[in-house]
Amino acid sequence: MGRGTSAELSRRPALSLPLTAALALLLAALAFGAVMIGPYGLSPGETLAALLGRGEVQAQIVVWNIRLQRVGAALLVGAALASAGATYQALFRNPLVSPDILGVSAGAGLGAVAGIFLSLPVAAIQAAAFAGGMAAVGVVTLVAALVRGADRTLTLVLIGVVIGALAGAATSLLKVLADPYDQLPAITFWLLGSLSSVTSADIRPALPMVLAGLVPLAALRWRINVLSLGDDEARALGVEAGRTRFVVIAAATLITASVTALAGVVGWVGLIIPHIARMLVGPGFGRLLPVSALIGAGYLLVVDTLARTLAQIEVPLGVLTAVIGAPFFVWLLARGRRGWS
């Protein structure tokens, strides 16, 4: 029959490289626009001059000390959450999975709330959030290894739900005990996610950790495809499923915990963005990961720019991503089986 010509083979993949390049350009344009927008509005010319270290001093200060940090943080958090989401979805063979499936957000939330409750400095609160997220997933994998269930993946997810609920209960207890005038608003704000107080000192530890998490994901991109066929098949195809899954979970959790420590709990990004990316380039992880990261970065940049310009006060990020994400998700479901099966 041999009619499988290369033209026929291009259902999606042939487009993925130009598409990725176009997305990267679009992202750069969005980032430039986001630097211009704010209470102290800048023209494109002024922005460019300030970026090059010329023009008005005040514009330079706004661009370099305020806007770039905020834009950079939004790009980092969005790219990280979408990458982790794409990873968890492939790993758990379920397109409805989000990065907090194994309790990383609940653990990070508990860590941060404990830090706020103990009136720790900001850096220590972030460290506590990171440690909490990593510890929650660590406990989940440990407990799941002890439970001799038939289905490893299902066991992990269910233990994740259990540990997440426990961490949520502990967080609620701390909220009840917290000082209602000083600590409680800070706790609430943190749990809704925000980049309003982000500084370059906050980005500096998160960036290398996100990159460190992305390296194994990129290196294992083919095996992650194979893992999404399920344990038995992946093993029969020659993949050490347990070991590979452990590395992938550790990497995705490192990424999620790092940015959750930076931005608080920002939901929906890791759930929605991989869907859009999968529609564009298909489920192959080697194409899915970079496209998810680019779209996630752009999406969170737009949402964060809205969060700081929409109203006089900052709108929490988690509120906006939920308001945008929930109807979009319903639309995805109504749209039918395209994008997953």
Next chain:
Amino acid sequence: MLTAERLDIGYGARAVGRGLSLSVGPGDILCLLGPNGCGKTTLFRTLLGLLPPLGGTVMLGGIPLTAQRRAEIARRVAYVPQAHAPPFPYDAFEVVLMGRTARLGPFGQPGAADRAAAHAAMERLGIAELASRDYSRLSGGQRQLVLIARALAQEAPLIVMDEPTASLDFGNQAQVLAQIAALARGAKGSDQSVILSTHDPDQAFALGARVALMTDGRIDAQGPASDVLTGAALSRVYGLPVSVETTETGRKVCLPALGAGGQGG
């Protein structure tokens, strides 16, 4: 190629089968027959090293299965599961390409040679035109052929197929069986061995296979189809009268008695 000796199989403390011995040499086609729940799938999972044996040994390529890494096993034996829908819409070609995984390093990506092997496997089964189709939207028979192509792309000397024609309609069954028969004919001159399980004893005749008749976790009889698949043996294993007849074209078929006899239901 593969030798199992006095194998006890099962999950944890629950034994499903005991004292199973079978061996497959280069070019052998072994057909595993038996009623539902007799332990065929458990035996396959044990032979593939997906389930640790409760007792006895499996030797694959002269080396104990338990002493081999997953990639080594996958280079010696390929697995064709029953056609399934994956959670994501991979191209059929991507699914076939996954058969090359055991030949890549842990961080490796399939290259031009792997793509060529995947294409050749699809060509060989006459499904090259499915390459760019969404695997999750193919018919059951097409999916099964894609999974067989994946096993061919794996280039393992032994292929294990778990009920490759189960849950297929009449036409798809015939199509898949014809491809397996072609594979089997090709296998006889080469070193390619196949183990498959089926519910249909006719298929064992059609494939000219060696047969292991399984019942209740034991191997009841083993040998050439015409020796093992007698009316008496099939009647014993399936618990109802079966007659084996030869058609005008010389093919043997197994016919269960349909009379409202004493077996009840």
